[in-house]
Amino acid sequence: MPWFHLGKFRENILFVTFSKTPNLKIIVEILFEHYGYQVPDFQSDEEAVKRLGLLLRKIEGSSMLLFLDDVWPVSEALVKKFQVLILDSKILVTTRVGFPRLGTQCILKPLVHDDAITLFRHYASLEESCSSISEEVIQKVRTIW
Numbered sequence: 001m002p003w004f005h006l007g008k009f010r011e012n013i014l015f016v017t018f019s020k021t022p023n024l025k026i027i028v029e030i031l032f033e034h035y036g037y038q039v040p041d042f043q044s045d046e047e048a049v050k051r052l053g054l055l056l057r058k059i060e061g062s063s064m065l066l067f068l069d070d071v072w073p074v075s076e077a078l079v080k081k082f083q084v085l086i087l088d089s090k091i092l093v094t095t096r097v098g099f100p101r102l103g104t105q106c107i108l109k110p111l112v113h114d115d116a117i118t119l120f121r122h123y124a125s126l127e128e129s130c131s132s133i134s135e136e137v138i139q140k141v142r143t144i145w
Contacts, residue, residue: 009063009064009090012034012062012064012065013065013067014064014066014067016068016069017069017070018069018071018072018078019070019072020074022071022075024048024049024078025042028042028048028052031052035055035058035059035062037055037058049085052085056086063090064088065089065090065092066089067091068082068092069094071093071095072095073097073099076099079102080101083102
């Protein structure tokens, strides 16, 4: 059983990778696409925020669980914007550093090597039939970690 209640969020569970340089316009585009609306051509971040506000009014009453993954310290203000805009929803931020001003923190230990490899193998296999990933590929990826 998941640790969150799927009934409240239904299909409104979104995963967005922020990375070191998040692109607000792309994140808002993902939200428009998810809800089945035509994606506007945003001329600026300010316009994207304005249009996101309009979108959220259209979907009012639809709670969202928004996972913001790989958030870097320089993006804290951007995460705060989402908190202000998306009031009726939950935002989960994963980061390597703490953001105490964003709310409750849950500090997790890094995965041990074997668990990390298992997780990597699971998500790197795009098809059911392609479940084996060579050690050579894993070693190449390890050098990046």
